[in-house]
Amino acid sequence: MKTLKLKLPCLLFLSLLLSFTTISCNDDDDDVTSTTDNETTIVEDLTINNYLQIATGQVTLYDNDGATISSLSSGDSFYGQDATYLKGATMDYTDNGDGTVTDNNTGLMWQQVPSASNYTWQEAVDYCDDLELSGYDDWRIPSLKELFSISDFNTGWPYINTTYFNLASGEVTKDEQFWSSNYYVGVTVEGGSSAAFGVNHVTGHIKAYAANSNGPIGGKYVRAVRGGTYGTNNFSDNGDGTISDTNTGLMWAQDDDGITLDWEDALAYAESSELGGYNDWRLPNVKELQTIVDYSRSPTATDSENVGPAIDPLFSCTQLPSDVQEAGYDDDYGYYWTGTSAPFTSGEPYYYAWYVAFGRAVNDEGEDFHGAGAVRFDTKDEDGPAGEDAERYYNYVRLVRTIN
Template identity: 65%
Template sequence: MKRYELISAGVILITIMSMAICSCEDNENTIDAEQAEAPTVNNYLLTATGQTSLYDNDGNEISHLNEGDALYGQDANYMKGAEMAYKDNGDGTITDLNTGLMWQSIPDSEDFTWDEAVEYCENLELGGYDDWRLPSCKELYSISDFSSGWPYLNTTYFKLAGEGVTKDEQYWSSDKYVGITVEGQDNAAFGVNHVTGHIKAYPAGDSGFGTMETGTPPPPAGEGAEMPMGNPFGKQVRAVRGDNYGINDFTDNGDGTITDNSTGLMWAQNDSGEAMDWEDALAYAENSDLAGYTDWRLPNVKELQSIVDYSYSPSATDASKVGPAIDPVFSCTPITNEAGDSDYGYYWTGTSAHFTSGEPYYYAWYVAFGRAVNGEGLDFHGAGGVRFDTKYEGGPLGEGGERYYNYVRLVRDAK
């Protein structure tokens, strides 16, 4: 080979190597840039509950219901919200294809106090990301799956912390409770139980019950549900990353309706004004005519939970935050609860529930905009809690205080 040919070949080889090196550096920079960016979050795209079956008052499945039939208007008659869809990223993370949030797939098996949970998320490095955080209650509830229950979670993507399906699968949210509970006193934080489906304010301290010197002692074993077997302050953590999801944007339409521009739902500004059982609540919603609209319905459990405002409680320690757990643009009918305290009621949803796996769907979910009380009328679960009641007086009892007659907050699609 001639000398100039050797020189040319060498130049070409060096050029190729330089291009390869630059390409690698560019790829590394691209990856770093991608990891530095938070996922794009679709605020506030509501996901469906996953419930596709209809149920009668005794929890038996109904094959079909026609408009005008008794019990028409349940969750499964409308199936509102985006169908839940996820992507397993293969690195211990799950992306919600609707909300855009990225989730930790396998939670740590250890229990955490609320402060420890915050610190755990801040220090977590997973999937090449280090911007993890403790999810809000609305974010955590967005992945709840009501298609079957026990667990109320799609375990193909979201693994449980324990080895079995137990009531101890209680996950902290970032929402501290502004009121006072029996267990936590003035130091409680909301969490989602992804086995039982409940939202409850759990004690957030690491010793004692709350921080008040005159705290009420803990209830006897078996009363009020969901007391863990070990540390009563230890809960699980499922970290999330992405912009905040679940921010409401309310507009008062001046005609007795409120539009949430974030979810695209229109709500009745006032509630039903009287409590009723579940069958009557469904009928009330189906037959309502408000502001010229006749397509009102009973909200499903994710829709109704979407308008909870966790900065309010009837027992708030800050006087400016005393009231029902909802934006003040709405009105709630005041009640006197079982303990004789001024309070606000529970509100029915069209979503059915069962008490344990394999049992009929005797119950329907409610959202407590006032205190979520135990049998003595004491705030056991927190204003903003989500639980269930039996659908009619004389129906099967669940756990804690039961109310057969609850209020209705109408909803319709604004878009």
């Protein structure tokens, strides 16, 4: 077990007399203090709440034009979006005053001020493994699901609470991209077979980046974390067209219905759905939908055992029709809407909504640019403004409900 190391000169005489002997100095059963070789070590366990769902932070209702809506009732247009339900635990952090921040929901401890250096993916892994901060030496690079748990979709730009978490550059720029531990199993345009996922805490996206790029242009930042693993699923096939995840407390539709919709219609479809004897289905928010991404799978996976949509094989994903397959691929899958809105950039209306790409996250030439499992946004309807990526305003729906 990794440890928190504190020098305590006042115990020097004890350590000399009782070298390699454990002395209890703490009433907390979870913490053990020992003195060895003139050094006192406090072993501290963190309790991780795996896989407690965290709210996105979005509390405002929006229409297709990005205008705010004061209130909605069931049956109204745009009812059922993220701010309708406010699902998940409210984000709650403690500034420990020592360069670390504890997430009081997940139990994870985070590096408050990340290094301003740019790293390749492997350099980022090594940096975290070697990091000693505030007495702790068990830091590691976070998984994608851990890193996305601290994303804050209240206003965006940045998509992180800067009261607790510093930006690496100290500025709100699109370059605030942070590596995760998830190496991409597929092939991207930029990284080839050497790509890894990261979270952009200014633009909000999850994308795969070239893992070997370094320097101020290609390199990315990293924010270390410590604690046991957060973000594992425990799926169960209910035998009625639904899948339960007992770790998140969410129930999912096992299949999509093969129909693509714009955002408004996707919200209405989810609200009117009945499946497995339940009528409280809804469109998932962006954090909820990202929980069921399986980052060990991709349509472009180099290992045949991992080829497929980025989701557990218990689920089904509709293949894109042959007339919309990008770049001649015959095994691609679609994007899935979330109920969470987005502005294209700071200060702009919320014309856009977030989606998760369970197939290739393509560029405007139909190539896998950001990786299966990417989280991006696009315009909510056909008459919306042009997006940064190839527009796809008709997407699939993966129904969700909260297990009561």
